[in-house]
Amino acid sequence: MNDTTDDVDLGRRKVVLAGLGGAAAAILAACGRGGGANDTTAAAQTGPTTTTGAAPASTTPTTAATATTATTGTTATTATTTSLAPTPTCADDDDVTPAQTEGPYFKPNSPERTNIRADAGGTKLLLTGTVVTTACKPVARALVDFWQADNGGNYDNSGFLFRGHQFTDAQGRYSLETVVPGLYPGRTRHIHVKVQAPGGRILTSQLYFPGEARNASDGIYNKELEVTIRDTADGRSAAYGFVLDA
Ligand SMILES: [Fe+2]
Numbered sequence: 001m002n003d004t005t006d007d008v009d010l011g012r013r014k015v016v017l018a019g020l021g022g023a024a025a026a027i028l029a030a031c032g033r034g035g036g037a038n039d040t041t042a043a044a045q046t047g048p049t050t051t052t053g054a055a056p057a058s059t060t061p062t063t064a065a066t067a068t069t070a071t072t073g074t075t076a077t078t079a080t081t082t083s084l085a086p087t088p089t090c091a092d093d094d095d096v097t098p099a100q101t102e103g104p105y106f107k108p109n110s111p112e113r114t115n116i117r118a119d120a121g122g123t124k125l126l127l128t129g130t131v132v133t134t135a136c137k138p139v140a141r142a143l144v145d146f147w148q149a150d151n152g153g154n155y156d157n158s159g160f161l162f163r164g165h166q167f168t169d170a171q172g173r174y175s176l177e178t179v180v181p182g183l184y185p186g187r188t189r190h191i192h193v194k195v196q197a198p199g200g201r202i203l204t205s206q207l208y209f210p211g212e213a214r215n216a217s218d219g220i221y222n223k224e225l226e227v228t229i230r231d232t233a234d235g236r237s238a239a240y241g242f243v244l245d246a
Contacts (some may be wrong), residue, residue: 096134096245098224102204103192105155107163110145115177116164122151122179124235127207127227130172131195131242138172139244143196146176153184165194180209180236188214188221197246207240 117124131142145165149155156162162181168174181189189209196202208215208226215221227238 095224095243097195097203097205097242098222099203100206100220100222100225102194103206105157106147106192106194107157107160110147110163110165111160112166113164114166114175116146116148116162117178118161120150120161120179122182125178125180125238126232126235127176127178127191127238127240129174129240129242131168131174131197131244132172133197133244133246138168138170139197139246140168140170140172141198142168142172142174142242142244143194143202144168144174144176144242145194146178146191147193148178148181148191149184151179151182153182183214186218188212188218190221193242195242195244197244200244200246203242203244205242207238209238 127146131139131144133139143165144167147155147163150162162178164176166174166176178191181191183189189212191207192204193207194202194204206220206222206225208221208223209229210226215223225240227240229236229238231237
């Protein structure tokens with residue numbers, strides 16, 4: 001598996017809305033070729049409420065995505081989720097999480113679940129963190145959709161192993177049970193993700209691991225997207241805090 005040729009760094013800063021008027025069909029077409037990293041139409045692809053398998057190109061993002069913003073907690077404190085502090089911290093309040101290409105292996109309609117490893121082998125990884133706004137407010141019911149390679153560096157393109165979406169809780173927290181993704185030619189170790197505040201634009205990005213030998217040679221790698229990580233009794237624990245321009 002190698003999506004190197006499809007990957008183009010689409011920018012590290014705030015994603016621009018300009019040029020996002022393309023039809024969902026166009027986005028679907030682009031999906032297999034490293035389509036846009038951030039757009040409203042992609043929300044329909046993610047289709048977290050649709051499980052029929054039909055591409056919900058004309059549906060709105062989610063009912064949940066429009067329901068909770070005004071009613072969620074608005075405490076300005078950074079919601080800590082684990083013993084690891086998500087990075088970047090809210091002190092970087094003007095730094096929106098950088099967008100990156102989705103690559104060629106995104107699939108819409110991933111199942112809603114927090115455990116995407118099932119019984120697959122590999123080093124267990126617990127990835128936790130928060131979704132906050134640039135004003136440091138937790139984003140409740142934010143959609144967080146992960147996909148990654150398995151321990152052997154392969155994507156499940158026929159099923160949904162190592163694919164799944166979830167919604168943040170009232171404190172903007174998410175939690176993912178997975179394994180440390182395997183390496184495949186041309187890329188450093190990474191996890192793909194889409195994050196969407198209720199009713200907001202989708203942020204498409206990738207998370208990276210510190211200390212990886214291939215980080216330096218991967219043209220897509222961005223240090224700002226590194227998780228914090230530590231060893232645990234049964235694997236590894238990582239954290240990352242997403243900051244949305246919402
Ligand atoms: Fe990838």
